Every structure is written in C-alpha cells, then in structure tokens.
Amino acid sequence: MPQIRVRFFAAAREAFGTKECTAAAATIDGLVESLTKDVGAEARTVISRSSFLVNAIAATDHRAPLHEGDTVDVLPPFAGG
Template sequence: MIRVRAFAAAAEAVGAPELDIAAASVGDLRAALGARGESAPRVIAQCAVLRAGERLEDSAPLNSGDLVDVLPPFAGG
C-alpha cells in the first residue's frame, strides 16, 4: 500500500487528506485517485506527485510503504 497525502483541492476532490492506495506506479495511483470523486479525474491529472520531495513521472514505480504527496497547482507571489 502507498500512503498518500493529498493537499488543498486534491484532498477535496478525493474526499480525504490521507489515504492508503494499492498502486504499482504513479500512473496507477492517478487512476485510483481519479476514481474517487466527480471532479477527481480533472484535479488529479493536474497535480504533481512527489516522493521525498522529488517530483515523479507517471511511469515511476511505487513500492509498498512509500509516502507520496499529491499537490495541486497553485499560484503565489
């Protein structure tokens, strides 16, 4: 299981700030999260997925016990 911390709009879209998801890759994780709510596919597709502060591509493998952060785009200044 992958421990997922979702922030801001991502947490709202998937219905929880923290989840445990079975996924072999970031792409699998996006698919699982996208199935969790009406707006989830659109929101999750725009999010960055990070492990230990490093942004991951959809093809990146995930390992049981990984902790990933799902961060929606945001603007600041």
C-alpha cells in the first residue's frame, strides 16, 4: 500500500490536531477510511465535507489510484469574503 503525505488545512487541521501526517492508502476513499478510523465525530464530519487535491490537482474520482509519495491536501469548505 502506498505511503501518502496528507496535509490538513483550516478546520481539518483543527479537527485532526495536526497540519500533516502520513498514511497508507490506495485511493482517496481508502485514505478517508484510514484517517477516520480512530478519530472523533468532528474530524469525521469535517473530512466528509472536504475536497481533496492530489499533487495540487483536484481529485474528482475518489477511487482513482494513489501512488507512493503522493501528497493529498484536505480542504474543508471555506467561508469568507
């Protein structure tokens, strides 16, 4: 299983209590499952509403394969003006 660098932004950073981690996952869906396995409801809620970038490109297919060394950014909904 590929090792993925995960970066959290805004509310995701707060919910997960870190700005970055590594995780083993083959897809975004698998990454979400791995990241939410042992976390609280807030983190699960935030990630369920988040968008993802894989190597700075929007991930539209959450079943597309991830590769060793990929970087996934977790971007929760932003508000403001």
